[in-house]
Amino acid sequence: MDQQIWTLVMVGLTFAIYIGIAIWSRASSTKDFYVAGGGVSPLANGMATAADWMSAASFLSMAGLIAFLGYDGGVYLMGWTGGYVLLALLLAPYLRKFGQYTVPDFIGTRYSGKNPNAQVNVARLVAIICALFVSFTYVVGQMKGVGVAFSRFLEVPFETGVLIGIAIVFFYAVLGGMKGITYTQVAQYCVLIFAFTVPAIFISLQITGNPVPQLGLLGEFKGEGVSLLTKLNQLNTELGFTEYTSGKKEMIDVAFITAALMLGTAGLPHVIVRFFTVPKVSDARKSAGYALVFIAILYTTAPAVAAFARANMIDSVSGVAYDDAPAWVTNWNKAGLIKMEDKNGDGIIQYYDDKSEAGIALAAEKGWKGNEFSPDRDIMVLANPEIAQLPAWVVALVVAGGLAAALSTAAGLLLVISTSISHDLLKKTFMPNISDKQELMYARIAAAVAVVGAGLAGMNPPGFVAEVVAFAFGLAASSFFPAILLGIFDKRTNTPGAVTGMITGLVFTTAMICMMRSVQLFGTDAPIIKDFFGISAQGIGTVGMFLNLIVTIAVSRMTPAPSQEIQNIVEEIRIPRGAGEAQAH
Secondary structure, rough: OOHHHHHHHHHHHHHHHHHHHHHHHOOOHHHHEEEEEEHOOOHHHHHHHHHHHHOOHHHHHHHHHHHHHHHHHHHHHHHHHHHHHHHHHHHHHHHHHHOOOHHHHHHHHHHOOOOOOOOHHHHHHHHHHHHHHHHHHHHHHHHHHHHHHHHHHHOOOOOHHHHHHHHHHHHHHHHHHHHHHHHHHHHHHHHHHHHHHHHHHHHHHHHHHOOOOOHHHHOOOOOOOEEEEHHHHHHHOOOOOOOOOOOOOHHHHHHHHHHHHHHHHOOOOOHHHHHOOOHHHHHHHHHHHHHHHHHHHHHHHHHHHHHHHHHHHHHOOOOOOOHHOOOOHHHHHHHEEEEEOOOOOOEOOOOOOOOOHHHHHHHHHHHHOOOOEEOOOHHHHHHHHOOOOOHHHHHHHHHHHHHHHHHHHHHHHHHHHHHHHHHHHHHHHHEEEEEEEEHHHHHHHHHHHHHHHHHHHHHOOOOOHHHHHHHHHHHHHHHHHHHHHHHHOOOOHHHHHHHHHHHHHHHHHHHHHHHOOOOHHOOOOOOOOOEEOOOOOHHHHHHHHHHHHHHHHHHHOOOOOOOHHHHHHHHOOOOOOOOHHHHHH
């Protein structure tokens, strides 16, 4: 079978499984829709959490970033890995013990208790707005990833690929709720991890002779007597790029991006809600441990995949005649995800860094007129098997894995959006008397509207997948993290402090990202603000988090302390064993 047929078979088979699971586990109550009935085993929940966590950014974009940025791309690997450890150890068990379904629920109850006055609505409303901002920004990145995968392998325009993704996510997320999503994500984890590791093993054997990609990264390059990383350094510097193992980012930017990704992870509503799908607090801890193991398999493989892709790409493109360009270049060029232009008319592809001093000097010597090969960074994992000339079924498997990664996270995010509107905004704020059936209906309507809106935004996102997702993490760090952290560990933090802090962090971070990305968002000739004292848009969420933290603590200390009831709740959720009375509040 040719590659197109293999792709249709693989994608069709996996999607049939997902849709079948969604129908089998269709939500019949709001508890099923929000937290899968609270009866998921720790092992299954760990696998589902890993799939929820490993989005298109992890599967498609992270290795692509490392392939092009080298050392600098490792910041995403560090931030996302460290962030999950922080969430699992510091926050998840306490939030699970508190007994609320959603982050706005936690904030609404922690900062107002049983008191039904206006402060309840203010705390919850601000948290809802933050959840919607974060989740919508994140899901836009997933829909872009879906479009990238479909556009190439179904040979349709990128926009059509996004529309196909909208239809599929609409079906199983809106129908199944958390119950359907959980068991679908278990299947999606199996697909995505198999799809990521199998090609990595093949290519590691091909390039280094070692079947273990993590060891292959440190191995010898194609029997040439030099290591893979040394060879990559040589290839990069010959073309005017920075050494693969060296970085250009300022250390302050590296630190702030890493912190934004870490702290943003700890405030991601769609990951936190997963810890409410298990029966007990101890099960939340176990599922976090399982998830970390499942996540580590992909995250330790990604640097190797990036290095293999970079080496193979340069080897197969640089200095090759346009007429002799490999099939993968032609195919991705047709999809609009590789830009090529013979600027000096010599019929040879010139791939080099035309902005560096070394690259400019090289071009002057060779008579080149500019870089002629610009691939979208998000294609590297999908193109990697093609570049390495692996069998068609391996290429098709990677497509199925990429779609599984993007769709699993998109479904979890859409659930957060729907529950924020139906449960937190309507049921808990404006329409407390609606029935469970009505609440479920509103949740499905909200999910449907959100998936369409995210798909349309995903057709023209303000960056590549991992970059858009990094913005979502920055928003989560600057809005939710201080409110959650202080809500668990500081009895003195009160409603005015938390509300003021969240608004400050969210407004500052959103405004700064918009100004730093004004070229994509508003069509300006240059960014309104290039950076903030050396900190880029991806790291600005850390500054917003510090502002939030300072404002929250300052306002809380200048206003009356929370009620004794709230202070008792904070004490109770930190008791090591059992759910205690905290769930009763």
